[in-house]
Amino acid sequence: METKSYPIEGMTCASCAATVEKTAQKLAGVTDASVNLASEKLNIKVEEGAFDPEELERQIDATGYKMVMPQYVTKTFDVEGMTCASCSSTVEKTAAKLNGMEKASVNLASEKMSVTYNPLVLSVRDISDAVSGSGYKAIPQEEEQVEMTGPDEAEKLSKEEMYKKRTILSAAFTIPLLIISMGPMVGLELPSVIDHMQNPGNHALLQLALTLPVVWTGKTYFEQGFKTLSKGHPNMNSLIALGTSAAFIYSLAATYAILFNNADLAMMLYYETSAVILAFHTLGKYLEERSKGRMSEAIQKLMDLAPKTARIIHDGQEEEVAIEEVSPGDVIRVRPGEKMPVDGIIVKGRTAVDESMLTGESMPIAKETGDPIIGASMNKNGSIDYRATKVGKDTTLSQIIKLVEEAQGSKAPIAKLADIITGYFVPIVMGLALVSGLVWLIAGQSFLFALTILISVLVIACPCALGLATPTAIMVGTGKGAEHGVLIKSGDALETIHNVDTIVFDKTGTLTEGKPVVTDIVVREQSSFEKATLLQMAASAEKGSEHPLGEAIVKQAEQDKLTFTDVSHFEAIPGQGLLAEVGTATLYFGNKKLMTEQGFSVAELESKANQLADEGKTPMYLAINDTVEGIIAVADTLKENSVETIEALHKQGIEIAMITGDNTRTANAVARQAGIDRVLSDVLPEDKANEVKKLQQEGKKVAMVGDGINDAPALAQADIGIAIGSGTDVAVESADVVLMRSDIKEVLTAIELSKDTLKNIKQNLFWAFAYNVVGIPIAMGGLYLLGGPLLNPAFAAAAMSFSSVSVLLNALRLKNFKPTLAETVSDK
Structure with missing residues (x-):
């Protein structure tokens, strides 16, 4: 089973996400599919060999959306050790088999290999290691050519900028359009040349001229909305396209009538409705993109931590190389104020290291020879040399980024109801709009009244809020957790x-602490052994043991400068202790159960062992040549x-x-x-x-x-x-x-973050459901029936945009999360 992630373009609401998800789930080889609307990504689990990404791309394209294939990198390697066509074939096949490799070709004559691969899955180091494993050596060349086929941070920024420019352009034409169309209603006098009474034709044509740039600015809503509608998968853009088209086409027909002496229609145009709906929708999309950018800050901050180069020691000389070229075993030199390029173990020097950005630990940690180093942490005050142990995607930082990305792309069970509803939401809204318009028409209202109802219902409905409610909170919550050293x-x-x-x-x-120490050594009466002898024999048996209790005994013997005796036989007895031949003696060392099963009497020492146990110590019996000679007690402090x-x-x-x-x-x-x-x-x-x-x-x-x-x-x-x-x-x-952090108080942080995030999700879902449950009946004329006003489609558009943005802004409140429970513990 393999997990793959693909960016999806064109999704605007939860209905879009549901369509893409269902399409992916139907494809052969796909076992599970989920779409995160906030990150605009499709995450799928596939069976190796049975999945065809190109077929998935075609199927998603057929529903009106675009699946972006991974960003591929083309890189050339010099290959050493090839002598014949069989060699080049081996290298080529080895590289081609790697997960994430798109294409690999080897030229024997030039001794070069050209590869095209997905850098999200493969690294330069992975490719070099695979070739090395086949008996050859692949050395990456300096230049690399990147084929940009996937969205990156720059593209996200440009998307935000695009909506910002469209918003400004739409506002530039919509504001004067509103003044011209609505001004006379509030007593504003217009110049006679465009006055609706004196020159109704000019009045209508000017509104048309001001509306056309706004329609052109929002043309993607029409293209995508009608495309998905024609494929049978209507979405948010379909509602916008239908609503604004209805208003625009009616206004166009009315303009035609005005030009042919039907001046009464001059104050019954709906151009401003089309323009305001599009302008508000564009403003909403701009604010959404801006908010989404803030949500992914946690990932971006982590990515920015890693340095781009490393200073390795080669033949006693310092050499600066790209981070991708660092291999396990390389010795890296880091000076004060520099970041650690990769994970490793210190081989020379001592320093204090700031790991706060990775672990949340506020105080720098003292490090010396033999201590581990986490890549991307900050070296504070000493120059050190350390040996790289983990590079590329294996580093702690890379693993953290991967965990956070996977978490942000996942769904919470609470989102299931919203997912089910959004699958039917848009078709139901379209049906309600049509039915309510017809009912009002049959009830005796004018065509213009019925059209207003129809447009308002189409525009006010907001599946976006439903789709964004859960993933936005999860994105912020998991990112905030990572910031505090809690990876969910x-x-x-x-x-x-x-x-x-x-x-x-x-x-x-x-x-x-997991670092127990010897607290008591008890020798039975009549024993011929001294305490030091018992410790020396037990330590000899435990020498090389990885068990914490055994390490404590060996450490105590070393501190007492005792000499270890050779062990000719050693046998670990799980859950009980050990058997060892120490010198000429047969030794059993462990708990009461071990002694009992071997038939040894512990009666003489049992009360002492119980006393030690009552004090929180772990008593271990030591039997030498079939006689229990004493107890060694070890304690591990809280x-x-x-x-x-x-x-x-x-x-x-x-x-x-x-x-x-x-x-x-x-x-x-x-x-x-x-x-x-x-x-x-x-x-x-x-x-x-x-x-x-x-x-x-x-x-x-x-x-x-x-x-x-x-x-x-x-x-x-x-x-x-x-x-x-x-x-x-x-x-x-x-x-x-x-x-x-190795601090259990962070369990409190995880619980508190979970409570806050779930509370935020519930708030988002309540608002999203409540908005639609209240807003759609009002748009259908609910208030008008009770003697209130009829909802203007422009206000419906504003409400629709605000509903999505409000969900995003509420999710962003989680960025203010502080682990108060854990801080209370640390303050004690």
């Missing part, structure tokens, strides 16, 4: 977080904000559970310190997901917070999986939310 992967997750009533925290590394965060979550009405492999006594001791409601202890790594499932079977909405590789199944099982960003890649992949 989908609209579904964003909506679900606030419904969580139980949060399960993994203990080690999530609630606690993170600084754990207690305050749990207290804040309790105030939100959320039950807190802790899951751990520790014994019940130790787990309960930690739970008492932290204020945990429910303890799930003695849980083996593979059983964590089952424990989450049990909670769900109780009817609870469960979030799981963890950072380790053995948390991944539980994160996937939970209704919401929240991964600590410093955890393993597997855990991050399984999660719905990623906290870039």
Whole structure:
């Protein structure tokens, strides 16, 4: 299964989005399709080999819209190592097979390869690596030719500028048109040459002359509106085109009649209605584009973080290269005040690094040899050399951008009702306009009255507001989350977080520091071993262990400067401990269960072990040659904000559970310190997901917070999986939310952001539905029936434009979001 994204041109409302979505879903090879009206993108999941993008392009074009194929880049590589036609064929096939590669051709004589590829999917480094994997070397040449076939930020800006110019031009002709047509009604005297009483012909012709430039400015609405109408998929532009055309054609006929001595029609022209509708619609589109630009600021800010070049150390010399040419293993030098080009590990020097734009961490972090570097972070005060580990699309920054883009393109379940309604909205509105006009005509009203009703109904209806209500809020919400170091992967997750009533925290590394220390060494009475000997033997067995408890024991032995003994045999016993041959001794080291299963008595030390466990420490028994000789206890301290965060979550009405492999006594001791409601202890790594499932079977909405590789199944099982960003890649992949900072207080930020975003979506949907539910009956003559005025189509057009803009402006209020709950924790 592969996910693809294509920009769609010509969509103006939710009805357009629904049409494109349905068209894509019908195509062979497409398993799922969704359209984001705010970002104007079609996102599809396809079966490899069964999907034809050109056929999709044709089908979408047939519905009246345009699918923009990806922006392709053409680049030339020098290829080293080719000696025959078989070599060039191998290189060509290797490159051609890459996902995102449009065309690849290799010239053996010139030893060059020319490729055309989608840079959103492939990077220069990907192509070089693939060729290297086939046994050759591809070196990118400096010049590159870009074929612009897709919208970028410049195009978005030009779209905004285009609507701005059209708005100004429309206003320049519409304002004098309004003065001429409406002025006499409010007592304004016009020059006799254009007065409707003295020269009705000139009066009509001048209005026609002023209307034509406005109609020409809005010609795309007619082209696209009538095209989609003829294809059977009417949209917002169809309503605008029908309404303004009806007013314009009627006025044109009336002008013809005026010129042939029917002067009574001079004050019954509707030219200003056509012009005002088009002008307001253009103004609305300009404000929409302006607002959409502000919504994508989060992505643009992230993209702007990355430097364009890197200074690599080659044969002891500094060499400045393009960021695309940096390879894993390259040593990069970064001076104070410069940005880190890619991810890596420091090999020389020390500094303080500002990671605030990526993680939200406000204070610079001290870094020295061996510490990780995140690409695009700012080097503050020291010169360092570091070895690149991740480049191109694998860097942390690229992954963040990808996550945010995918989230902004996703849909929330709350949008389903709006999607269903918009599929039928425009045809229903057209039917209502026609029926209401005919009913008023049959009821004895004039043709002009019925025409006013028909135009008003067509123009006031606004499927745009319905279509923009959810995606706009999701775009701003996910972008704001990224700004605060909370990466929410989908609209579904964003909506679900606030419904969580139980949060399960993994203990080690999530609630606690994950850096346990040895606290007690207990030797049984009558033992011939000393404390140092027990520590030395246990540390020898644990040497090389990746388990946090084992690392703590080894670290303590190193601090005590003990000598390690060779281990001839080692066997890990999952969930219990280990067996090792240390020197000439056979050693079992682990929990009570391990001792019991091996038939060893722990009676002499059990009360001490219980006492240590009650203090929140983890006691581990050490048996040497079939006799339990002592206990080594290790404790892992709670993170600084754990207690305050749990207290804040309790105030939100959320039950807190802790899951751990520790014994019940130790787990309960930690739970008492932290204020945990429910303890799930003695849980083996593979059983964590089952424990989450049990909670769900109780009817609870469960979030799981963890950072380790053995948390991944539980994160996937939970209704919401929240991964600590410093955890393993597997855990991050399984999660719905990623906290870039290793601080669990950001769980509060995720919940608060979810609540605020969902509240905003509900406000948008309420306004969009309420506007249409109230506005359309008024346009149909509802107020007139009750003795009120008849709605002027010009006011209907203004209301229609305002409804879309108001939804966008409301969504933009989310840009003011501040994580007040998390800030309360940090202030304590």
